[in-house]
Amino acid sequence: MSTTTIEKPLKNKSKEVLNFSKKQYLKWYKDMLLMRKIEERIGHLYIQQKFGGFCHLYIGQEAVVAGTASACAKEDKHITAYRDHAHPIALGVHPKYMVAELYGKKTGMSKGKGGSMHMFNKEVNLMGGHGIVGAQIPMGAGIAFADQYKGNKGVTYCSFGDGAARQGALHETFNMAMMWKLPVVFIIENNNYAMGTSVKRTTNVEDMSEIGKSYHMPSFVVDGMSVEAVHNAIEEASQRARDGEGPTLLDIRTYRYKGHSMSDPQKYRTKDEVEDFKDKDPVSQVLDTIMSNKLASESDIKKIQQDVKDLVDESIKFAEESPELEPHELYEDVYMQKDYPFIKD
Amino acid sequence: MAEIVRMPKLSDTMTEGVVAEWHKKVGDNIESGELLAEIETDKATMEFESFQEGVLLHIGVQKGDTAPVDSILAILGEKGEDIAKLLEEEKSTNAKVDEKEIEKPDRNKS
Incomplete structure (x- = not known):
């Protein structure tokens, strides 16, 4: 792997008309750089056995969640698969709780009981991190159904990979979601590989946006390497959901390095x-956009890079120094009822 | 300051690895992210990129040899740095770890 080029811009673009504010660009840069840098370290920590379990990195796909987070409203809900380290960062959770979760510590996002694949946070409506491939598709529609049924505002963003999109449950879900006009946005984080199997080896319909069209679901292909494109697509889809027009399918073309x-x-x-x-x-x-449009000086960028580095170090230190769980905690948070008979002594 | 590069755990079930290929030799300068070696795990042969930097001072596992996860794969540092002390320290820490493991059953009894 060659060293990533994110320390400096790709090329010198000429000045352009921007549709987003300077503040938005700087936030995107900081958040996405943080996702990238913290996951590079997470990869190293994993092979040094600082934590166990599984580990699926989001590196390369950052624009998908960053563009979703910037376009959504506070009351909206999010559900995703097990490639879920970047979601909490995008939604504004301090990364130290995510790293502590990887370490299985008491201070982790899911109290150290979920690990890499199960990041949850109630305050930002992150409904997981799920390990069962494609299970979040019907669950995401279910969350949207609950909101519709209870008369809550809010749109659910349901992310899954191109492999999970081949699960049969997707079709039942799409049918019901369209039938009931559920406020949900289905996001295919299409990185072109279902584990090691390319999209073209698994289907004769390579354009995944076609799947939604058979249910007359508005469906679009989006450039997943462009955070602006993702933001625009999500904004449009959420508006449709908020207006009671039901779900949208976005085939967001991204790539994992x-x-x-x-x-x-x-x-x-x-x-x-x-x-x-x-x-x-x-x-x-x-x-590149920040630099070529002079939205920030080089020293501003250096400061962001330093802040990100400090946040990464702080998060790992926090995780390493956090306490382990007590043995009795094994029996807690298992059932809704406080004294469920089955786990009593 | 010389640093130890340990045999990485490249799969959930890996306990030992075979060095299938070295892409660097002693004396080479290594940048972070550079391909250091190919390691055969219980699942596949994986490329191992260094996340440390420095001059390759010592190779702990020769091509074709097997070593447990965490053992010394290589040592990186500054050119000409003395690594004898580092290897010595590693030996004595391993000895201490062994002692601890022997003590364990007693502690569990109490």
Whole structure:
């Protein structure tokens, strides 16, 4: 792997008319850089066995969640798969709670009982991190149904990969979601590989937005390497949901630079392919726009980079120094009822 | 200051690894993110990129050899740095770890 180029812009673009504020660009840059940098460290910590379990990195896909978070409203809800380290960061959770969760510590987002694949946070309506491939598709529609039934505002963003999109439950869900006009946005984080199997090896319909069209669901292909494109698509889809017009399917074309999980030798793709995608790196694109439009000085950028580095160090230190769970906590948070008979003594 | 590069755990079930190939030799300068070696795990042969930097001072596991996770794969540091002390320290820490493991059953009894 060549060193990532996010420290400096990709190329010198000429000044352009921007549709987003300086503040928005700087927030995107900081959040996405934080996702990238913290996950690079997480990868190293994993192979040094600082924590166990599974580990699926989001590196390369940052624009998808960053663009979703910037376009959503506070009351909206989020549900995703097990590639979920970046979601809490995008939604404004301090990354130290996510790292502590990886370490299985008491201070973790899910009290150390979920690990890498199960990041939850009530305050920002992050309804998980789910390990069962595609299970969050019907669950996401279920959350949207609950909101509609109870008369709550709020849209649910339901993210899943291109592999999970092949689960049968997707079709039942799409049918009901359209039938009841549920306020849900289905987001395919299409990184082109279901573990090691490319989209074209699993289907004769490579354009995944076609799946929604058979239910007359508004469906679009989105450039997932551009945070602006993702933001715009999400904003439009949420408006439709808020107006009572029901769900939208977004086939967001992204790419992951790292393996499916930590034990993926990546023999299914060439190094050139990975490098080609790095040329349109989502974090570098944002930095490029900031620099070529003079939205910040070099020292402003250096400060953001330093802040990110400090946040990463602080988060890892917090996780390492946090206490382990007590044995009795094994029996807590299992059932809704406080004294469920089954787990009493 | 010389640093130890340990045999990485590249899969959930990996307990030992075989060095299938070294991409660097002693004396080479290593940047973070550079391909250091190929390691055969219980699942596959994986490329191992260094996340440490420095000159490769010592190779702990030769090509074709097997070593447990966490053992010394290599040592990186500054050119000409003395690594004898580091290797010595590692030996004595391992000895201490062994002692602790022997003590364990007694502690559990109490």
